[in-house]
Amino acid sequence: MNIVAAMSGGVDSAVAAARAVEAGHTVTGIHLALSRNPASYRSGARGCCTIEDANDARRAADVIGIPFYVWDLSDRFHEDVVEDFMDEYAAGRTPNPCLRCNEKIKFAAVLDRALGLGFDAVATGHYARLRTGDDGLVEMHRAVDHGKDQSYVLGVLDQEQLRHSLFPLGDTSKPAVREEAARRGLLVADKPDSHDICFVADGDNAGWLAEKLGDRAPNHGGDIVDATSGEVLGQHTGTYGFTIGQRKGLRIGRPAPDGKPRFVLDIEPVSGTVTVGPREELAVDRIAAVRPRWCGSVPDRLHGTVQLRAHGDEHPAVVTVTGEEVAIELLTPAYGIAPGQAAVLYDGTRVVGSATIASTGRHLAAEPSPSDRQTRPPGPGGGR
Structure with missing residues (x-):
């Protein structure tokens, strides 16, 4: 296939591009310019859209031996991700901008442009697996390395997007990816993972919002x-x-x-x-969610699990779908769940879809699981 490899400048996307070449695909590397003012983006490892990242991606493409281009999607990113982030916080909700970026930028704007240019698919460094089910639909499953699994932030992808996606790292652990990068001579082999939100320069979300929100x-x-x-x-x-x-x-x-x-x-x-x-007042076991995105067929009722944070536990749940409304009954309560977060639904390891939490309620209360004892939702994550 003729594919685009989205290269962020990190080790994951570099190895994903190299594996795509090794699999026999014709590969073109691209880096997304997402900032209107790149100098304002982070240095080092706190973000994922720095000037240094663009240079690292270009050097990796040279080592792999593939063409490399920079695609400027800064206006689209600002409108669909940054503006959405500000609007959600202004409304008292807690968004995950990495889900929005995957939905609107990496697997919408990029894929649309790639298909328009004659490419067949987009490969990224996300940790997730794809397989074709008995019904002929492309299924997305959790990565083998559950510690690095990123299916949560990919739960917004629909069937058409999954048919044109490649995740070459889904069957590999992060240490193995770093070892492979070193063997291939990629200088990003030891580059730290990105953390936090790429467009918040110093990691101070509240300070950034206070400056940007204004009226x-x-x-x-x-x-x-x-x-x-x-x-x-x-x-x-x-x-x-x-x-x-x-x-x-x-x-x-x-x-x-x-x-x-x-x-x-x-x-x-x-x-x-x-x-x-008190903490016990945070317990919820009823969630109403809206704006569902389905990876395949739409379920009427699902006995499965739901994940409510990028690195949180799975909660056994019964999910009922009525049009654009998703009712989630948690069989084990969750703590500190905020409107605006994503609820990603699973059937075993398969991602069924996701929806945005609109409200929560409580019928029963119990002690939280260890990963729910955190005080804030963890930072979102993206494929590096």
């Missing part, structure tokens, strides 16, 4: 209120600085009467009220 924010401050007593515990400068489940950075001074820490339970962006309370 888009519905308020510039409000009260922090105790859920039990209704007492005003402090003030804040913007609800965009909080997310459901947050423990640190509340700046409310004195501890609760029981001596236990408080967590953000609710965010009301119009009034500016942030409600805090």
Whole structure:
């Protein structure tokens, strides 16, 4: 096949491109220019869209021996990912920009352009596996290396996109990928993985939002209120600085009467009220989700699992689909789940689809699993 290899400048995408060549494909490497002002993007390993990354991708393409081009998608990225990120936080929700980037940029804008230019598919360094099911549909499954599995951030891909995608690393562990990169003479073999959000220069999401939102924010401050007593515990400068489940950075001074820490339970962006309370109040086992994206056929009812964070546990769940609404009943409760996050649905290792969490509720409560004891949703991740 004649394919495009999306090369971010990291070790994963470089090895994926090399494997595509080794498999007999005709490969062209591309790097996505996503910033209107590349000098404002990060240096080092905190992001994934730096000037250094573009240079690393070009050098890797030279070693592999493939043509290399830079595609400027900065306007599309700003509109579909950055603006969406700001709008969601202004509305009191917690988005995952890497899912949006995969949906709108890497497997929509890039794939559309690639197909228009006569290419057959796009290869990336994501850790996931593809196989053809008995019904002829392309199925996406978790990677062999569950610690690096990225099927969660790929749960937005539909059948047409999956038919034109290649994930060469899905059957390999990250240490093996680094060893292979060294054998191939790729200088990115020991390059650290990217972390955090690529367009937030210093990793300070709240500070970045405070600077960028401006008049888009519905308020510039409000009260922090105790859920039990209704007492005003402090003030804040913007609800965009909080997310459901947050423990640190509340700046409310004195501890609760029981001596236990408080967590953000609710965010009301119009009034500016942030409600805090004990961890047990974060437990949810009912989720209403909207805007589903299906990887294949649409289920009416699914007894499977749901993942609610990029590196979170799977929760056994019963999922009922009614048109564009997805009702999720968790059989084990989850903690600190925020509207705006993605719920990705699985049948075994197969990704069924994803939907955006609109609201949560509680019918039962139980102790959290170890990975749910975090205080904030972890940073999103992308294929490197």
